[in-house]
Amino acid sequence: MKTTVNAPVVIRSVATLRELVARWKGAGEAVGVVPTMGALHAGHLSLVRAAKQDCARVIVTIFVNPKQFNNPADLLKYPRAEATDAALLAPLGVDVIFAPPTGEVYPDGFATSITVAGISGPLEGAHRPGHFDGVATVVAKLFGMTQADHAYFGQKDWQQLQVVRRLVADLDLAVKVTGCETIREADGLAMSSRNLRLGAAARAKAPALHRAMQDAAAAIRGGAPVPAAMKRARADVLAAGFDEVEYIELRSAAMLERVNALDMPVRMLAAASVGGVRLIDNIAV
Numbered sequence: 001m002k003t004t005v006n007a008p009v010v011i012r013s014v015a016t017l018r019e020l021v022a023r024w025k026g027a028g029e030a031v032g033v034v035p036t037m038g039a040l041h042a043g044h045l046s047l048v049r050a051a052k053q054d055c056a057r058v059i060v061t062i063f064v065n066p067k068q069f070n071n072p073a074d075l076l077k078y079p080r081a082e083a084t085d086a087a088l089l090a091p092l093g094v095d096v097i098f099a100p101p102t103g104e105v106y107p108d109g110f111a112t113s114i115t116v117a118g119i120s121g122p123l124e125g126a127h128r129p130g131h132f133d134g135v136a137t138v139v140a141k142l143f144g145m146t147q148a149d150h151a152y153f154g155q156k157d158w159q160q161l162q163v164v165r166r167l168v169a170d171l172d173l174a175v176k177v178t179g180c181e182t183i184r185e186a187d188g189l190a191m192s193s194r195n196l197r198l199g200a201a202a203r204a205k206a207p208a209l210h211r212a213m214q215d216a217a218a219a220i221r222g223g224a225p226v227p228a229a230m231k232r233a234r235a236d237v238l239a240a241g242f243d244e245v246e247y248i249e250l251r252s253a254a255m256l257e258r259v260n261a262l263d264m265p266v267r268m269l270a271a272a273s274v275g276g277v278r279l280i281d282n283i284a285v
Helices: 014-026 042-054 072-077 082-092 131-146 158-170 193-197 200-205 208-221 226-239
Strands: 009-011 031-036 057-062 096-098 150-154 176-180 244-252 266-274 277-284
Touching (some): 014 031, 014 057, 014 096, 014 131, 031 042, 031 131, 042 057, 042 082, 042 176, 057 082, 057 131, 082 096, 096 131, 131 158, 150 158, 158 266, 193 277, 208 226, 226 244, 226 266
Parallel strands (some): 009 096, 031 057, 031 150, 057 096, 150 176
Antiparallel strands (some): 244 266, 266 277
């Protein structure tokens, strides 16, 4: 017998969403949220599946947040494909797509910004001023709008995940944050909505970032000095045809402090551009 899967309801109003969530919670149902900016791929869908395992009800938010783009041109280029996203979500049993207009999230007179100090400063924070203020502000808004019990984020954006965890802990927000494994293409490229902007030549070069990171991690585990391994990784990425390497660094996993030894959980984090598209990645070492 064929099972019928209902397409998720698309809601654009906070009031409508809250009314529905109140009914769910009144029935004792746990609510999970997967915050996204749309242009969904297999990585996003893995977050949805994790949410479905834990929660009776699942909301996927689709909102291209202008406050986290320090480059207006990047905001304009960001892919938007709501109809395609809805079709991808339909078989997964998502209850609601919350896709508010900008004015619903940031109405006239909106004057609040959230800064998570310390952990948001290096790496992405240094190269994209104001980015994590925009992330923290919209995530706090989405948690309040959805009233979710659980939230799911990908580990590909490792620094973002740590910023969100710090935000939740510091503000005593009643939501459990789960970080899910990075989903990669067969050649190792971390899945990202930005990959849609890679031309054929750039796409062929893009996996070199992950390969260089893996090689550097293996060298460090084998006893190579961290600075030398990072220098070699940077050179390998540029030699593969990347336009620029913003950073490849070894940091403590939780607080993102610089480290030169493997005496605590650490991550290698990188950002580099190829074909005019900025890619980020990270791996455990």
